[in-house]
Structure formats: C-alpha cells, structure tokens
Amino acid sequence: MSKQLPLYDVKTGCCTPMVSESLTEDVATDLARGFKALGDPVRLRLLSLIAARGGGEVCVCELTDAFAVTGPTISHHLRVLREAGLIDCERRGTWVYYWIIPAALGALSQLLDASSVAAAVR
Amino acid sequence: MSKQLPLYDVKTGCCTPMVSESLTEDVATDLARGFKALGDPVRLRLLSLIAARGGGEVCVCELTDAFAVTGPTISHHLRVLREAGLIDCERRGTWVYYWIIPAALGALSQLLDASSVAAAVR
DNA sequence: AAGCTGTTTAGACGTTCATCTAGACAGAGC
DNA sequence: GCTCTGTCTAGATGAACGTCTAAACAGCTT
Numbered sequence: 001m002s003k004q005l006p007l008y009d010v011k012t013g014c015c016t017p018m019v020s021e022s023l024t025e026d027v028a029t030d031l032a033r034g035f036k037a038l039g040d041p042v043r044l045r046l047l048s049l050i051a052a053r054g055g056g057e058v059c060v061c062e063l064t065d066a067f068a069v070t071g072p073t074i075s076h077h078l079r080v081l082r083e084a085g086l087i088d089c090e091r092r093g094t095w096v097y098y099w100i101i102p103a104a105l106g107a108l109s110q111l112l113d114a115s116s117v118a119a120a121v122r
Numbered sequence: 123m124s125k126q127l128p129l130y131d132v133k134t135g136c137c138t139p140m141v142s143e144s145l146t147e148d149v150a151t152d153l154a155r156g157f158k159a160l161g162d163p164v165r166l167r168l169l170s171l172i173a174a175r176g177g178g179e180v181c182v183c184e185l186t187d188a189f190a191v192t193g194p195t196i197s198h199h200l201r202v203l204r205e206a207g208l209i210d211c212e213r214r215g216t217w218v219y220y221w222i223i224p225a226a227l228g229a230l231s232q233l234l235d236a237s238s239v240a241a242a243v244r
Numbered sequence: 245a246a247g248c249t250g251t252t253t254a255g256a257c258g259t260t261c262a263t264c265t266a267g268a269c270a271g272a273g274c
Numbered sequence: 275g276c277t278c279t280g281t282c283t284a285g286a287t288g289a290a291c292g293t294c295t296a297a298a299c300a301g302c303t304t
Contacts, residue, residue: 022188023170028163036161038234040292041150044157048145060251073293075252080291094250094301105234112160112231162262182281195263197282202261216271216280 034108037084042067043077050087050100057090057097156230159206164189165199172209172222179212179219 023031038044049066050058064074078098081087086105089098145153160166171188172180186196200220203209208227211220 022174023167025163025167028166028170032161032163032166035157035166039154039158039161041147041154042292044150044154045145045147048150064251069292070294071251072253072295076292079252091251091300096251109231109234112227113235164262186281191262192264193281194265194283198262201282213270213281218281 031108031111034084034086034104037080037086038108040077040080042069042073043081046074046077047081047086047100050098051105053099057099059095059097061095063098153230153233156206156208156226159202159208160230162199162202164191164195165203168196168199169203169208169222172220173227175221179221181217181219183217185220 038047045067046063049063060074060078063078064071067074078087078089082089082098084104085101087098087100089096091097160169167188168185171185182196182200185200186193189196200209200211204211204220206226207223209220209222211218213219
C-alpha cells in the first residue's frame with residue numbers, strides 16, 4: 001500500500017542545509033513536492049492530527065470527523081501527503097490506518113533549521 | 123517596502139509542536155501559507171540562494187541569472203516569499219537586495235521537527 | 245449471497261497558480 | 275531633460291489544485 005515517491009534521500013543532499021550550498025534544480029524539485037504537500041490548511045491539520053498520536057496510527061474515520069469537508073476530499077488530501085512521502089497507511093479489515101514518516105518531516109525541518117540558524121548567527 | 127503578513131507569531135501557537143496538540147484551523151491556515159510559499163522549486167532555490175549568503179543580502183540581478191525563467195517571474199516568486207513573511211527586501215539605488223527572515227523559517231522548521239522527533243521516540 | 249459501512253476512485257467545475265509579453269516605474273549618468 | 279539599465283506591475287493563458295457528487299471497491303455481518 002506504499003507507493004510513495006523516492007523522496008528525502010539523504011545521499012542526494014536533501015539534508016544538506018541551504019546555507020552550505022545552494023540547492024540543485026533536481027533536489028529543489030524533490031523537496032518542493034514535500035513543502036507543497038504541507039501548503040494546505042486541511043493537509044497540515046491532517047498531518048497534525050496524525051502526528052499528535054505520537055507515532056501511532058490514526059483511523060481515517062477519526063480524521064474525517066474533524067473536518068467540514070467530505071470524505072472523498074479527506075481521502076484526496078491523504079493521498080497527496082502519502083505521495084509526498086510524508087505519511088503511509090495500511091488497511092486492516094474495514095478500516096485504514098495512517099501514520100507519519102518521521103525521516104521525511106525531519107529532512108524538511110533540517111533544511112529550514114540550518115538555513116535560519118546559520119543566517120541568524122552570522 | 124515590507125508589507126509582510128503577520129505570520130509566525132509565537133503567541134498564536136505557531137511554534138507549538140504538532141505533537142503536543144493539533145493545530146487549530148486558523149493557525150493551520152497561517153502556517154500553510156508559509157509552506158505553500160516553499161512548495162515551488164524556483165522559490166525553494168531562490169530562498170536557498172539567499173540563505174547561502176549567510177544572512178547577508180543578495181541582489182535580484184544575481185538571482186535572475188541563476189534561473190531559466192524571465193525576470194518578471196523571478197520578481198513574482200520573490201513577492202510570494204515576501205508576502206509569506208520568509209524574506210524581506212530594500213531598494214538601494216538601482217538595485218534591490220533581499221535577505222531571509224530567520225524567525226519565520228525557524229518556526230516552520232520547529233513544527234516539523236517536533237512532530238518527527240516525538241513520533242520517532244515513542 | 246446480500247446488504248451494510250468505511251474508504252477510495254472517477255469525473256466535473258470553479259479557483260488559483262506559474263509563466264509569459266508588454267509596459268510602467270526608479271535611479272544613474274550623460 | 276533624455277536615455278539606459280534594473281526591477282516591478284498588469285494582463286493573458288494554459289496547467290494544476292481543492293472540492294464536490296456519483297459510483298466503485300473492500301470487508302464485515304447476517
């Protein structure tokens with residue numbers, strides 16, 4: 001059930017802070033896909049709800065209840081997050097459970113952190 | 123020259139890790155604006171080039187040369203980054219200089235970091 | 245197997261976005 | 275003042291996005 005894209009490979013330089021060298025076009029495209037996935041309020045709240053479970057899994061039914069949008073819309077947003085490599089899911093019986101992928105979020109976090117810290121210091 | 127939006131106010135909870143409590147709709151909308159600004163390869167590279175200056179300023183003319191797109195397109199992307207509160211600029215004579223706003227990047231970084239770390243631990 | 249519930253897929257529709265060209269604006273220098 | 279260069283604004287256009295309804299799919303239960 002995890003057809004996620006090959007994102008956030010450390011070797012490609014995704015974890016390289018912005019500050020040490022500027023991003024290549026390929027790497028930027030890769031990372032931008034992750035940030036773009038975070039660039040919607042519904043998706044950010046979805047991720048937040050999943051992350052708030054402390055690394056555990058969350059059933060879609062719980063997520064759907066927390067929003068004003070329809071089920072299919074939630075499903076669409078979860079798919080975007082999954083294809084960006086930020087979350088993954090598994091079906092168990094009737095229900096589908098989602099969880100976050102810490103490494104992916106960590107890579108994005110590091111990129112921003114490094115650049116902001118370095119900029120603040122000098 | 124800085125008509126940036128009131129983003130990343132710590133008091134609003136922007137720095138609150140995802141993991142401790144889930145984002146409210148308002149805060150999520152606010153933060154999503156920042157991530158959306160990062161969700162384009164050109165903008166990410168622009169930010170990278172500016173950040174790579176180590177907190178110093180970069181002239182637009184240097185940025186334009188590094189991309190295949192036209193000047194107006196670069197100007198548009200810089201405006202998006204500026205309106206998201208991630209960078210700011212100032213005109214000095216003929217040239218316009220841009221620099222990053224570390225606090226804004228730091229806030230976004232923290233959000234992702236907290237959630238990924240906490241998720242990894244438990 | 246028939247029906248029920250949870251979830252995803254398909255397709256449509258209006259909005260937003262990234263990019264371009266053309267033109268306006270801001271300073272510098274002649 | 276005129277012109278030249280650097281930068282931004284305005285408007286147009288095609289692509290991508292967010293949302294919906296309708297329908298399909300996956301398991302459970304009886």
